[in-house]
Amino acid sequence: MKVRYLKILFIGAVLCLACTTKVSEWVLLNETPENYVLVYFHKRALTAEEIQQNAKLEQELDGANVVFKTMERREIEKPYYALLYNNRIVSDFENYKALQDLAVSPIRNKIASELKGGKLCVLLYLKSGNNKKDEVGLETINNTLKSSLFGNIISVVELNRNSVDESLLVSMLLSIESDLKEIHEPMLFGVFGCFRALEPLLAKGISEGNINLMLDFLTADCSCLIKDNLPGRNMLYSGKWEDSQPALVNAIIDSNPQLLHH
Known part of the structure; x- marks a missing residue:
């Protein structure tokens, strides 16, 4: 994921005249998924x-x-x-x-259900097939969420790169950036809104600092800068988003005023 670009957007959200709706919620309620x-x-x-x-x-x-x-x-x-x-x-x-399964699949259904249920995001972990590397990345993800106030409203979904049932989802994820198909490393995609996946964190880039930066972006007040420069790409999915539940992040922020200044 282009971490520097995400930092620019996050800082821009703070400096611009922003609404109080968080990025993750605004995108879920207002975005029309790209075709x-x-x-x-x-x-x-x-x-x-x-x-x-x-x-x-x-x-x-x-x-x-x-x-x-x-x-x-x-x-x-x-x-x-x-x-x-x-x-x-x-x-x-x-x-x-x-x-036959172009627009739906078991994991896509699971992710959509979590997002429509109000989860802040789904961390989709695309495993490399190297068990040692995959375990290190997964441990970092889990430890980061344990120490985060948002940990309970974030789901982690693991996906095997060679999955037959999810081959199209893997192809879509690896086409977010032009060179991802050539990189055989663990990848972490933040998925939010109407099934929008951010550019991934790769290998050692899957760190506590980078994951928290992603969460800072998703929990930032939305702004025109973010709306006009929304990173990532929507995944292909067949389903209605109009019945999505209110974002669970709001209750956490309301009960933790210090987060308004993070």
Whole structure:
């Protein structure tokens, strides 16, 4: 995660005329999740079967932050689907069957439930596969939350980098920055709002100081500077956010006035 950039935003929130709504709550209540684009690339005119299949797909994706398109490309060997974000491919799929869990998955459902329930954030820990490194990072995360007043309103979710069921979520996380797929280190993503994931803390960057800086950002009073320069990226998810519960962070801050000056 670009820690220096996060510091600038946090300081800006303090210096600017800010509202008393915290960043995490404002984003949850006001943000419209950014759209992905799903494209069906085909070689020739669509058949009746393809048209029917794609119409069904659009119905299934209704409510998800994704736009569906078709595009003819005669140079390809066979038709396929590709998921893009900002014109960059996140993942591709051989056929319609491979898209069955495009907008939902067990971990995405769990994270969304926690966020809609008022949690400050979910710390999504993407493990590297190196047990020693993964254990060190997880211990740091848990120790930091134990000493934080916000620890009880933050969930930690572990994710295996090679998970089959969550392969698309892994691909989305690793596409937040252009070089993440080449880095085989533990990564910690702060997820907040309507499933928005911050740029990750990596390896030794998963420290008590950096995690607390992330929490300072999420619990800061919101400001125009933050609203206009919101870091991170929304994950693809199908679900309604209108029924989200009030942020649990407010009760903690109300009962700990010293946090207003942190």
